[in-house]
Amino acid sequence: MDFGFSEEDEAFRGEARAWLEAARGGGVSDRRAWERRLGAAGWIGLGWDEGGYGNRTATLIQQVLWAEEYARAGVPARSGHIGEKLLAPTLIAHGSEEQKRRFLPAVARGEELWCQGYSEPGAGSDLAGVSTRAERAGDGTYRVTGQKIWTSLAHEADWCFVLARTEEGSRRHHGLSFLLVPMDQPGRVEVRPIRQMTGTSEFNEVFFDGARARVEHVVGGEGNGWRVAMSLLGFERGVSTLAQQIGFEQELGLVVRAAVDSGAVADPVVRERLVRQWAELRVMRWNALRTLGGSGEPGAPSVAKLLWGRWHRRLGELAMEVRGARAAVGPEDWSAGAPYVLDPLQQLFLFSRADTIYGGSDEVQRTIIAERVLGLPREPKGVV
Template identity: 70%
Template sequence: MEFGFGAEDAAFRLEARAWLEERLIGGRFSGVAGRGGPGSEHVAAGERRAWEAELGRGGWIGIGWGDGSYGNRVAGLTQQVVWAEEYARVRAPGRYGHIGENLLAPTLLAYGSEEQRRRFLPPIARGEELWCQGYSEPGAGSDLASLRTAAERGADGRWRVTGQKVWTSLAHEADWCFVLARTEAGSRRHRGLSFLLVPMDQPGRIDVRPIRQLTGTSEFNEVFFEGALAADVVGEAGGGWTVAMGLLGFERGVSTLAQQVGFEEELRGVVAGAVESGAVADPVIAGDLVRMWGELRVMRWNALRTLGGAPDAVGGGAPSVAKLLWGGWHQRLGELALRVRGAGGAVGPRDWSAAAPYELDQQQRLFLFSRADTVYGGSDEIQRNIIAERVLGLPREA
């Protein structure tokens, strides 16, 4: 597989780097550099929402959407990789617009109507409208097909959605939610589901309740729908399972490379901690650090191989392989981050005269948040079932 960067990519890298550094190193947004990652999505919320609009003004949202029909800049696959790498390299803020740009937009391009694309893609490209994902429910997380949220179509043609979603990232900030709901009464499993676009500003019809996590923050939410109105269905009514599964395939594309650059930054922090504490002299610790470095290289090569369309990398199993690789790796990194610090890793800085509890430091937050890496986005067990059944052709689980 040939995946190389040419002269155009090098010029694009310089442009992207200059734009990012101007705004994040001594610029207006210097205060949010490195803020808003996993476990700290609550940090600098207002400034990071303003950052989305700044990205939109620069034309940096939706660069992989195609021909530029929706206000987006046109960039090839290698340039999308360049942008993802440069964004992570300068420790740019965690994105509020990720779900709209990287999940909903490709789904509308593949399954939506042209009217829906022209309505929803330009505001995403401008950084104006934020989205959340209404998939998981109590009892229907990794087993999404057992969901119970239902929607009925009224005489006015609009759908009325009733039910509960859970683990909904950024629902407290989002303007819209794409919701997978059961629209055919009596249907079972993946049949009779529809992919609906629901505006979140419906007082009395939508209730968002933050979920407090181990880190003390609340990125995730429970969302209760009580007759919430939705006018748009993506694809055909009753055909939402195909749309929903297509979206999950888009979830692990170019953005995984940016994620890995962020992982590399975290690994450097763990190595620095091992040197500072003297733990690097322990041959077991040193071996684990080298192993983590090697596995991160493997993840990058696998992602490039998948993006490059290698024959053995495409198909239903590639996203599951990627999730298994990074979920377990990141969780082990969190464990190693505390091991290199010894008993002191369990205690954080605090002004004991203050009433508020101390803030977790970066590595403590990494450890606690990464406990969920092998669960959210589809548990490891579900990923292995997908590989076994769809790729290896093994018998389906009873």
């Protein structure tokens, strides 16, 4: 296959790179202001051609180029990507015209931020086990009660799309609905940050205590939540995977430099592992480009998740090994009572421990491949 880019695509890349360099040079105040700045310049909603809800038009390849240049530019991490990359394509596919007109322009302008209310303490990778309830009230709303966990950026979000049970007594994937719930409901929505091993708190617990969601904000119709939720998970992979790989490439560069500085690169086993990481990353990129090109291969997202999750964990382990004992201590000026500080490679190691769990654990991905791609029989329930 030809993995090159056309002159038109390279011109688009140049425009994106020039804007990002200028924007970075102009300074960035805060993440929410940065989202509005992206929206005003037309960089949110690339490729939302249907209905004119997004900004500029862009081919799939140009969306890839924008994502790659963004990852390279050293600009702030996105706060609006959940609304742009997950909610928006789901609304375009399943939402009503009123829902599209209400929510998509606000996402494209960078004015409303979203979080995802899927996982629960008793239903992580087994999404069909959610127990959050949404009961119809007499005032044209649902009352949502339950708990969600590992909710990324919930502490910044204005809205949450929530998978909840709207049919009493329903089980598994039956009786679920996909609701759009405003987060600004004091006393009804509580967000508690979860402190991670890295010392940061990107994830949160979210408690709904009779939170209101309007009836017209059910996407895809009541009882069709499983179908909508599965459609959304399909959007979770794709263009963002290629941008993620730019970050992986930068981290690999840090590990190589650390191996040179520590002298570990003199070990032929270490050199072989570094080269293997480099080669596997190239293969992952080519595979991602191939599947984005419309191959439509079933199970491709699960295969990609298995590949990059394991790859990134191995990179984190290698980052610690090439530095030796020095990797286990903090910065030289770290003293008692000082804030918890990690350097980038320590952050990489600790965060990558979760790569084979979040976004669908390795066990779930293998089950998808086995049952839906290879056609193997389903494992009997209750068998250990």
